[in-house]
Amino acid sequence: MLSVFDKGPFAPCPTPFNMAAHVLAAGQATPDKIALSILKPTGAERWSYAKLTAAILGTARGLLDQGLTPGQHVLMRLGNTVDFPIAFLGALAAGLVPVPTSAQLTAPEIEKMSKVLDLACVVRDETTPCPELGIPAFDQETLHLWRDLPAADYHFGDPERLGYIVFTSGTSGVPRAVGHAHRAIWARQMMMEGWYGLTPDDRLCHAGAFNWTFTLGTGLMDPWTMGATALVPASNVTPDQLPLLIKRNEATIFAAVPGVYRQILKQPNLSFPKLRHGLSAGEKLPQSILSAWQEATGTPIFEAYGMSECSTFISTEPTTTDLSDGYLGKPQVGRRIAILGDDGPVELGEPGQIAIHKSDPGLMLGYIGAEEETKSRFQGDWFTTGDLGAMESDGRIRFLGRNDDMMNAGGFRVSPVEVENALLQHPAISEVGATDIEVKEDVRLIAAFFVSSEPLSESDLQDWCAEHLARYKQPRIFVQLDALPKNPNGKLLRKALRDIPRNTH
Structure with missing residues (x-):
C-alpha cells in the first residue's frame, strides 16, 4: 500500500467569508466573558469579548479612514503587546492584508523584506526597529485612539482572496513572503480535535510573544x-515565573516550544491541578522532555508538525495512547498527506518527503513575488x-529530519534528529544540534554541538553514543557551547553549526 492518508476532505469554507469575523463570531454569544488575560506575577490585564471586538472593529475603521482600501498591505512593526493581535484582526476585518513580523528583526532586514510587498502603510511602536519606507506610519498612540471609533463593517469576500502575509523563518535560505488566503483560519478547525482537544470552557496559556505566528x-x-x-x-515574565502563572490562572492547556518546557522542568514541585495537557510545536519534541514532563506534572504533551506555508497539519491529540519517541502523530482528519519518492508516493514504511495535497484549505496561495x-x-x-518521514x-x-539536514556518514543517510535524541538522554546535556561536516574532500563526519551543565570528555561522549547509536550514526566530533545558534523564533539553525570553530572536547 502507498503512503497516502486521505479520509475525505474537510467541509468547504463558506462564502462570502472574512477571517476576523470567523475568529470573533463565537464570542458574540458571551460578550462579558474574558477573551484574553495578559498575565503578570502581580495580576492580569483582562479583555472581554465585547471590549476586544470593539477595539478590533474600531481599528478597522481607523485604517479605512486613512484612505486605505481592501487588498492593500499593512506592515506590522509592533512589540509584545495586545496592540499586535488587535491591529492584525483589525486589518483583516477591513479587508486589508496585514504583514506580521517579528520584533527581533532589524531595520535592514525589514527593508529587504519590504521590497517584495506592496505596502500602503506601517503600524509601529517606538522601540521596534523599522526603516523609513516612504509610506504613512501610525504609532501606538494613534492605534489606541482608533479603538474607540465606531465599528467598521466586516469586509466579506471570496475566501480564496489574499488575507495575510507571513515570512518564513529563513532556516532554508532567504526568508520568503508567504501569502495566505482568508480560508486559512477555516482550515485550523481540523486542529481543534486533531491536536488541541479545545472546548469553549478551556483556558489556553501560550508562552510565546504576541508577535509570533505560533502565538x-x-x-x-x-x-x-x-x-x-x-x-x-x-x-517581562521569565520562564521560572510560568509555573506560578499557569497554576494561579487555572490554565487547562499550556502551549510552548520544547525549550520552554525544558526551562520549566528546572523548577521544583510542579503542580498544575487544572491542566489537562500541553501542546508543543516549532521543532521536534525530544522524548526526554515529554517523559520528564509527564513524570513531573502527570499530564501529556501533544505535538504538532507544520510550517509557515501550511501551519500545523500532523499531530498527536488527546485520544492518543502511543506517545512513543520519533513519531509526529497522524495527519488531521480532513487533510490529504503523502510520503513521496522521486516517482510519487512510496510504499508504507519507506522513507520519503512529507507532502500536502494542493487542495488543502490551509495551504498557502504562494510565495509573494516568487x-x-x-x-x-x-x-x-x-x-x-x-522534511523526511515514514x-x-x-x-x-x-x-526523519529535514531533507537538506540529512547527514551522510560513510554512504549511510542519518537523521540528525535521531542523533540529537540519543544525546539528549544524557543527564548533563540540555541542548544538542547535529550535522555532518566535510573534514576533507569527499569525507564527511557527524558532529554534535551541545550545551551541558558540566564539562564532558570526548571519551565519555563516545561511550554514551556507543550505547545508544549504531556505529555509523555516532558523532566523531563533539563541540561544547554556551548556546546553540537559533533564529528569532527559537528554532535551531543547523546550517550555522558548520561555521562554528570546532574546539573538540
Whole structure:
C-alpha cells in the first residue's frame, strides 16, 4: 500500500467569508466573558469579548479612514503587546492584508523584506526597529485612539482572496513572503480535535510573544474561534515565573516550544491541578522532555508538525495512547498527506518527503513575488515540505529530519534528529544540534554541538553514543557551547553549526 492518508476532505469554507469575523463570531454569544488575560506575577490585564471586538472593529475603521482600501498591505512593526493581535484582526476585518513580523528583526532586514510587498502603510511602536519606507506610519498612540471609533463593517469576500502575509523563518535560505488566503483560519478547525482537544470552557496559556505566528494562531485566534479564554504572559515574565502563572490562572492547556518546557522542568514541585495537557510545536519534541514532563506534572504533551506555508497539519491529540519517541502523530482528519519518492508516493514504511495535497484549505496561495519558487515546491499535485518521514499502516508518521539536514556518514543517510535524541538522554546535556561536516574532500563526519551543565570528555561522549547509536550514526566530533545558534523564533539553525570553530572536547 502507498503512503497516502486521505479520509475525505474537510467541509468547504463558506462564502462570502472574512477571517476576523470567523475568529470573533463565537464570542458574540458571551460578550462579558474574558477573551484574553495578559498575565503578570502581580495580576492580569483582562479583555472581554465585547471590549476586544470593539477595539478590533474600531481599528478597522481607523485604517479605512486613512484612505486605505481592501487588498492593500499593512506592515506590522509592533512589540509584545495586545496592540499586535488587535491591529492584525483589525486589518483583516477591513479587508486589508496585514504583514506580521517579528520584533527581533532589524531595520535592514525589514527593508529587504519590504521590497517584495506592496505596502500602503506601517503600524509601529517606538522601540521596534523599522526603516523609513516612504509610506504613512501610525504609532501606538494613534492605534489606541482608533479603538474607540465606531465599528467598521466586516469586509466579506471570496475566501480564496489574499488575507495575510507571513515570512518564513529563513532556516532554508532567504526568508520568503508567504501569502495566505482568508480560508486559512477555516482550515485550523481540523486542529481543534486533531491536536488541541479545545472546548469553549478551556483556558489556553501560550508562552510565546504576541508577535509570533505560533502565538497568534494557537494562543489567540484559535481559542477565540472556540469562544475560550486565551492566557498570554506579559513580555517581562521569565520562564521560572510560568509555573506560578499557569497554576494561579487555572490554565487547562499550556502551549510552548520544547525549550520552554525544558526551562520549566528546572523548577521544583510542579503542580498544575487544572491542566489537562500541553501542546508543543516549532521543532521536534525530544522524548526526554515529554517523559520528564509527564513524570513531573502527570499530564501529556501533544505535538504538532507544520510550517509557515501550511501551519500545523500532523499531530498527536488527546485520544492518543502511543506517545512513543520519533513519531509526529497522524495527519488531521480532513487533510490529504503523502510520503513521496522521486516517482510519487512510496510504499508504507519507506522513507520519503512529507507532502500536502494542493487542495488543502490551509495551504498557502504562494510565495509573494516568487512564482517560480512556488512552482518548484510542488511535485505534481503535492506541495513538498522539505522534511523526511515514514508512514505506518495506521497513518502515524515518523519524523526523519529535514531533507537538506540529512547527514551522510560513510554512504549511510542519518537523521540528525535521531542523533540529537540519543544525546539528549544524557543527564548533563540540555541542548544538542547535529550535522555532518566535510573534514576533507569527499569525507564527511557527524558532529554534535551541545550545551551541558558540566564539562564532558570526548571519551565519555563516545561511550554514551556507543550505547545508544549504531556505529555509523555516532558523532566523531563533539563541540561544547554556551548556546546553540537559533533564529528569532527559537528554532535551531543547523546550517550555522558548520561555521562554528570546532574546539573538540
